[in-house]
Amino acid sequence: MEHGAGSLLRDGVILLGAGLGFVLLFRRLGLGATLGYLVAGAVVGPHMLNLVGDAESKLGVAELGITLLLFVVGLELNPSRLWRLKQDIFGLGLLQVVACGIAVSAIVAVFAHFSWPAALALGLPLALSSTAQVLPLLQSSGRLRTPFGERAFSILLFQDLSIIPLITIVAAMSRNPADAAGPPGWTLVLYTIAAVAGLIAAGRFVLAPLFRGIGNMGEREMFVFAALFTVIASAALMEALGLSTALGAFIAGVMLADSPYRHELEADVDPFRSILLGLFFLTIGMMLNLPAIAERPLFVVSMALALIATKTLVIFLLGLAFRMNWRSALALGVLLSQGGEFGFVLFAQATNAYLIAPEAASLFGAIITLSMATTPFLMALTKRFREAPIVKEERDGPTADGANALIVGYGRFGQTVGQMLLTQDIPVTLIDTDIEMIDIAGEFGAKVYYGDGTRLEVLRQAGAAEAELILFCIDDEQVTPEVVEATHQAFPNAAIYVRAYDRRALIKLKGGPAKLVVREVLESAVKMARGAMEGLGIPRAEIDRAEDMYRASDKERLRIQVEAGDIRAARAMVAEQQPWGNDR
Secondary structure, three states: OOOOHHHHHHHHHHHHHHHHHHHHHHHHOOOOHHHHHHHHHHHHOOOOOOOOOOHHHHHHHHHHHHHHHHHHHHHOOOHHHHHHOHHHHHHHHHHHHHHHHHHHHHHHHHHOOOOHHHHHHHHHHHOOOOHHHHHHHHHHOOOOOOHHHHHHHHHHHHHHHOHHHHHHHHHHOOOOHHHHOOOOHHHHHHHHHHHHHHHHHHHHHHHHHHHHHHHHHOOHHHHHHHHHHHHHHHHHHHHHOOOOHHHHHHHHHHHOOOOOOHHHHHHHHHHHHHHHHHHHHHHHHHHOOHHHHHHOHHHHHHHHHHHHHHHHHHHHHHHHHOOOOHHHHHHHHHHOOOOOOHHHHHHHHHHHOOOOOHHHHHHHHHHHHHHHHHHHHHHHHOHHHHHHHHHHHHHHOOOOOOOOEEEEOOOHHHHHHHHHHHOOOOOEEEEEOOHHHHHHHHHOOOOEEEOOOOOHHHHHHOOOOOOOEEEEOOOOOOOOHHHHHHHHHHOOOOEEEEEEOOHHHHHHHOOOOOOEEEEHHHHHHHHHHHHHHHHOOOOHHHHHHHHHHHHHHHHHHHHHHHHHOOOOOOHHHHHHHOOOOOOO
16 A cells, blocks of 8 residues: 555545544444444454555554553542542552452463463453543443442552553563563663652653743643643653653653643643544554454453453452442442453553464454443443442432532632632632632642633533532633533533623623623622711611612613613613713
8 A cells, every 4th residue: 555645644534534433323322432443443444444554553653642541540640539539549449450350361371271471461451441431431421420430430540550560560571582682670660760750850840830831821722732742751751761651641640630730731632632542442443353353253252251250240349348239339340341442552562572472462352342342231231230229329428529619710709709618518629820829829728720711621621511510700701601601501510600790791691501690890889889878977777778779770770781782771770870870
């Protein structure tokens, strides 16, 4: 096949078109995007329609998707969340990976007749589940922030963390002479410690000032460049030292996990991650050796069933040990019973290490694909066994994020709103773009994230899909009716509250989906007028009457202006009260 710009464009059109079509189809069938990409790659690849070739070269670019995925995983690891979920992450998660890895490796060694190094290289990756499939299932069912959802997330998080030691284990068992000629293991350990320490220092003394400067400049596009530079530079450093590029990206994410820029970075990187991760699965599908799979279909099916049954049983028993009721433990086991996307990465590592043949990698890649296809059906089949206890747990068991609120804008207005909500222990996420204000708030113990809260992707990364309240407390004209409408359409379960600076802003927002629009300067002006009249000795009853008259007239005038859509409507009513007009 010819190579060049025309060939690249042709391949790009075919891959993107096939990916788009199959993902839409598989989404509608409830099978998830990951499986759609894999099947699309297999269909257009060399073993079926042969429309696109050279999967190996495309895989080199597509692996950036895995790198960016680990960067996003690192961004999730802020210390407070790690501490709250520490028992599930480092207890349940560790036991799941070890127990499932050993059990599946034993099955591979005994029944598939692989050597123990090869069985471990195949079985340990199969212990991992599909983050790309499970998290959307939890989000679509509204269970991500429930105790059940957080427990599943904790296991997935530890699985993602375990990628690095699993890659190290595969490298340690390598039969590749090139690997044997490399540096000894203790040198790699020292390199790893030094590299991690260097990246942490760079995050503290280089990245934080860099992002602060970009924020002060107001150049949002530069955040994209800076974020991609951070990921790729960290990965390149690790590669130069002979270490895992994924580890570099992960450390880069952890460096920024507790920074004010986390949500903005996640929103900026996410489109690149999604596209490259989709390309990764497409190329994996292209590389599946379908003739080899067709020669042993019974082996693929039986091993997929053995994988699902083993992981379900092990996770079920672990759930019981961690005091889950048996129905919830069964649901957790079924949800995490499939193989995951990182299995393809580790199989490639094992192939390069001469631990398994390429045909074995294709066979077990097909086992992962088949196991992923079964998850939606298994969840549907087991629904009647687990539904009632989960509903009871969600309704009766109080959660820390039960009534969370997003406050966009943390100036003088947003600070008052946020502090009052916190007095009722309502979890609050704060978003602002004022770097100086963010630094000052940090000195007083308030955690404010950098980001443009009028952008849907920033709101989504900050948890708007699960939030009950979205409060726009910005003092400029960014919160337009279009922004409010788009926010309502994207997050219909969240009640929207908007700060309107004056009457003009209020007129624009009236009649929209916002539950409440508050005119900021009105109450302070009324309070000052009352104080002035009290200072003149006017009786309180007269002051109350004056306020009631003003509010009634103002309300009627506002109604007329809203209906007319014109600030100049009902000017005669203004003249009766004050000749200079009022736009408060």
